[in-house]
Amino acid sequence: MATAVAEHHAEHHYTSTGLPHTKIAIWAFIGSECFFFASLISTYLIYKGRSIVGPFPHTAWTDPSTGQHFHPILNIPVTSTSTFVLLMSSLAMVLAHAAVERNDHKWSRIWLLCTAALGATFLGFQAYEFTSFVHEGLKITTNLFGSTFFITTGFHGAHVTAGVLWLVTMYFIDKKRGLGPRDAVNVDVMALYWHFVDVVWVAIFTFLYLLQ
């Protein structure tokens, strides 16, 4: 009976490609997400320059009815810094994955936490950015720029938040029972997600912030 069970078990975990299911699924998910963010970024680009009232991303604006002056909204140096932070988190993610693969619990925990912390720092930057934009007069309801900007970056932020939660969960699992080589695939899948979210940010940073 025992051998039969084992046999069935081996058969049970057979996959056609030899890859685990989660890995295939995450790639399908990423493909889907590409279309999601492409739609968001395209909308931003289509509506670029079509807002009727300010404030605007790259140019100053004076409200003709009140005479109030608005500075250009985007602060490239600050966002460049947060972009750098997010890119560094990808590096930490790679190191965490490597640590898990070689069964190095100490460093896997450090790097997982580090990745999560860098992600959280990015979110902190985003929170700061959003608050200061609102103070400067740009709300999600203000104009087309506000609507497209906050939706696009907001959804990206939500993805980062989900990623940070995932990382923290993994960290606690690691702490509880230690992540070993057999968990490497789960970390790998998480890393794919994390890198994807980073790449999306690079696209957002390019199209929303740098493109004048």
Added chain:
Amino acid sequence: MTGFHRARRTVYAALTPVLVLGLAACAGFPDTIFGAHSEIGRTEDRLTYLLLILGGLVFVLVEGALIWAIIRFRSRPNATTPQQTHGNTTLEVTWTLIPAVILAVIAVPSVRAIFETQAAAAAGSLQVEVIGHQWWWEFRYPQYKITTANELYLPVGRTASFTLRTEDVIHSFWIPQLAGKRDVVHKERPNYLWFTPDSAGAWNGFCAEYCGTSHSNMRFRVFTVSPEQFAAWVKHQQSGPAFPAAAAAPAQPDTSKKAAPATPATPATTASLASADTSSATYPVDQLPKWTVPETPLPTDEHFDESTIAKADPARGAQIFKTAACIGCHTIQGVSPGIIGPNLTHVGSRTTIGAGLYPNDMKHLTMWIKDARLMKPGSIMPPMGKGLPEAMGAFDDQQIADLAAYLSSLK
């Protein structure tokens, strides 16, 4: 190139009998897309014929093969196992290429027609601005400074060039007998359409894009008239409102040829103002084809006393109009500036009210003013009758009849 032209001529020559047949079949179909009365409409029709013929051919071949296969290869009790063919490259390439060729035959004239129909309109065209509203049509003739609603006059033989905009949601401007539809999409960025009507007549127009509650009740009429008649119409439309220039006379209910059985005995129908002018300037009402005379039933839960209509006085109505909520939404040249609803300067000269929904006569006009929302679901015009919910004016029936008489007099 000449070869191509010859081939095209041959195709069209072959199409002629079909066209005639199509026309014959379409008697009794006043809104058919076939036998269109403009060059644009005919270009579109020609493609439709081509597609119908090729489509019909494919239909006969495919369904024929299918029926043949069903009969010929039906299971027989003592049959042997059929040959296990897995495919046939030659066959499969063939039936990939044949549709490709058919599609090329369609694609070439299609693309040609796209560029032909979307070229700039001829110089000297009649400019018409079409503005879609929920749920009626505004027509402006900027060259003549005319604004009217729901009834479009076009001269035969002159290209009409339309600039299409919307005031609110997306609508679609379609006169099946004249040309294909064009959506009115945006308030500022217009869509364009032009065509040259080539025969006189009265045609139905529709809103073809779902636009809310009364989408089905957003119809309009097109009258294609001789250039002389068009000039007379323009002159008449440019003149000020017929009332109160003319003497205050009791209104004459609109001469709808439908002769509703309940037509009241009209008192003092004498020398109706400007009726001599209007008869030459507007499409003769007694010649309206029956499909342009609306037969929308009246709502059952409202009625209007005919004796009240009989006592209507347009002069009193004119006074009421000037001080009522009406002026906030409707323009009457020299009287009121409102622009939310249709321009009423010459409302009495139109054949329908409510965007092609009811005949323009006292019976319908009174009920319309009393409760437009009951007459036309979703109508933005509030009920004006007394005691009705949301009523703005709270007029009694006599006041409403007076108002209607005034409006009817605005020939």
Added chain:
Amino acid sequence: MATTVAAPSVTGKAHKYESGIWSWLATTDHKKIGQLYMYTAIAWFVIGGIEALFIRSQLFGPNGRLVSADTYNQLFTMHGTTMIFMAIMPLSAAFFNLLIPLQIGARDVAFPRLNAFSYWVFLAGSVFMNVSWFMHAAPDGGWFAYAPLNTRQFNPGINMDFWVIGLQILGISSLAAGFNFITTIINMRAPGMHFMRMPVFTWAAFVTQFLIVLAFPIITVAVTFLLFDRFFGTTFYEIAAGADPLLWQHLFWLFGHPEVYILILPAFGLVSEVLPTFSRKPLFGYPVMVYSLILIAFLGFGVWAHHMFAVGMGPVADSIFSITTMLIAIPTGVKIFNWLGTMWGGNISFRTSTLFAIGLVGLFTIGGISGVMHSSPPSDLMQTDSYFIVAHFHYVLFGGSMMGLFAGIYYYFPKMTGRVMNERLGKWHFWLTFIGMNLAFFPMHFAGLNGMPRRIWSYDTNQGWDLDNHLSTIGAFIIAFATAIFLYNFLRSRGHGALAGNNPWDAPTIEWSIPSPPPDYNYAKIPTVTSRYPMWSQLGPAPVAPPVPTAGADQPLPTHPSADQLGIPMPTPTIKPLIATLGMVVAFVGLIWHRQIPIILLGGLIFVISLYAWVLTPLEPEH
């Protein structure tokens, strides 16, 4: 419910949720989930059909006053939305669930609990949207919900809120199922089941999943914009703020056209299973059938603007989209010809499923031809938004999708339940449907060519449309009658049909090698596949399809050893996906119900907690 009779467990270990209603609420078995999908989809098909009967009764004659204009607008909006998202798509999903694991030789899908989640979310979304009827506020902006008519300014009621949120929920269901099936097909094929040996239905399903996972994000974005506009005052579709009303149309049709193929490809797949079996011949041109599926899907993303020829895109864009649209007709035509090639030279047995499959070939052709007519913009300007279009897409979706799905139901009912459907009633169903559908939809071509616009509540006398509308309405009621016969047959045959046995049709693919209904684990031993048609010998099948089974109607279904007895590890039943769904519903109810932030947060919390509980529990009991 007709599933395997539970054999006493050898280990004596009693599972929770083993029987009764709980066995359905907690199931992770793809066959049970498939049945849930099928029952639910058929129920929505009936409800969407009742909406259609109201529509047709209202339009029976000129100036109809059966329902008010507002109610009519709600009816046609919900008829379209229901039939597309709650009837045809989930009916296809029922077959994905039932068949994909069976056809590729697997024991379940890759993520059984995600699969259950997909179903519950679909159920929640469809119920959510229809609750609006009880508030007299069903969505009324059309299934296409064009901006700016869909915005708060022009649609201030709660109607479109139901549509926006309902569609978001349904989208989540489709996406989750999409990732699941893609993974399943790529990764769970039995040894020897190369891609070019896969049954064509699985291929069609595979291609459809790619369309779903790539097209649904686009509508998700479009609807999210609308949701934010309606609930939080953003300006995506606010014209006064400079928004472009065509943004919605582009996003919507970028999704909407692939959606058409999402609706039709599964039916194509089913027909490609039915025709070879009953023609006693392999599918003609299998590789071309597969490539044409892929090509249709690929081109399907490049034709969206042919829905927008009237908006004034300019001659260049019109020409490009015209030509891409014509191109897509080529692979579609190839499929028709290859089905003809399959039947050609065969011994065709006319079972109910064959009739429906042939019905698809014949009727879809008509829809395809009228489709090509719209590909030419000048001609399309006369046809678009007229009843000609209504005729066209009903030939595609009813003559195509529904015919194919009915073929699939009759063909796979024995595999699903272990019993066959009544053949006599089935044939009545087919012929009445065939007659009713042509009577209902063919005259619409004439109504459209004679100038009748779409989506109109009422039309005037003397327009020349009366006869067409009389016929359409009569046809609709014939379809309704046929559907009643089908329902009776379907429900009755589940318990009282003749016993099917493993392979009642002598069909060629591997799902027919196992018992009907299959045991929980499907395959006691995972098969090794050596050919495209493993159930037929090299020399071909028996010359004639076997007669429809008639015996054993009063006998119980055969029993099989349980998974425990065979030592096959199976997923533990769980209600966590259901609870996660409920959490989501709570959050969305909080949103639509005066934007109650605490309720939204509560729902979110339930969702996250049940998600954690679900993910952190292993799929199978530890051995």
